[in-house]
Amino acid sequence: MYTQYSIGEFAKKTGMTIRTLHYYDEIDLLKPSFISPTGRRFYSDENIIQLQKIVSLKFLGYPLEKIHALIHLKEWDLKESLEFQKQEMLQKKEQLQQVIRALDHALYIMDEQGTMNANIFMMLIHNMHKEEEQKEWMSNYFPKEMVENMFKVPDEKLKELNLEMAELFSQLKAAYGQDPANPNVQALLEQYFDLSLELYPNAIELVENVKDENIEFEQDTQLFPSPLSPEEGIWLGQAMQIYWNNKGINLQVDD
Structure with missing residues (x-):
């Protein structure tokens, strides 16, 4: 079953602030899975997995610019x-x-x-x-x-x-x-x-x-x-x- 979360629900579920999610969207780091005609952002379980990757890389000290490049790579030499x-x-x-x-x-x-x-x-x-x-x-x-x-x-x-x-x-x-x-x-x-x-x-x-x-x-x-x-x-x-x-x-x- 495909689940969608409003930005408020997603923020509460992931422990992120709405302001941070807006910023991640602006820099193309974490895009909502769907934006309604009225501009409301909705997120999916796949977005949660993407966010976990971002949070993990931040914990390892990667800057956001580097994280952006890494998560968009098709092939990533992790080691x-x-x-x-x-x-x-x-x-x-x-x-x-x-x-x-x-x-x-x-x-x-x-x-x-x-x-x-x-x-x-x-x-x-x-x-x-x-x-x-x-x-x-x-x-x-x-x-x-x-x-x-x-x-x-x-x-x-x-x-x-x-x-x-x-x-x-x-x-x-x-x-x-x-x-x-x-x-x-x-x-x-x-x-x-x-x-x-x-x-x-x-x-x-x-x-x-x-x-x-x-x-x-x-x-x-x-x-x-x-x-x-x-x-x-x-x-x-x-x-x-x-x-x-x-x-x-x-x-x-x-x-």
Whole structure:
């Protein structure tokens, strides 16, 4: 016996909203089996089976555009499609894990500090988000093993170091305007470089490699953003030059 359901009955039977059914009709994803001369939509048991397919594919993470293409295929390589979708979901899973990790670090810092400068916050989150791209960029200039070792800081230690770095940048921003040679500014730089060596144990080796090999490169400011304003950055650069000179280290590469 052929059964027809009004759109209200079909919505109630399937647990869908009438608005969703209208939308599926508009995008040609699920068409009613019959439309009356007055425009009333009616659905059949076959529509229920079609809807079950749509709901199942949505559960597997397929977007509606892909579902539309799949359910209209005469021949569908289900296994190949599912394998591809599995890889897509694994990538999303990794991305979600990175997002959760970044949120965990940010909330930890805010709990400890009470607040955080927005530019410092964005720098820390950006560095976590772009970690793989940063490693790839650095591998163009430095030995890959050296670069990999720089990013092997355990997550719990990294959380603590990021907190210290956030606090230090806050202090540096507060010190902006002081004489770059001021002992207070230089003490902050001492802390900065000590902390940098904890974050990146091979940092000095990288700097020496740049000097010894006469490597010339431009740092990608989009990939390595600074929480400092351009003016603060110039001031910090002057302070750093004084710091290295006081250490007896010449970082200028000979022509």
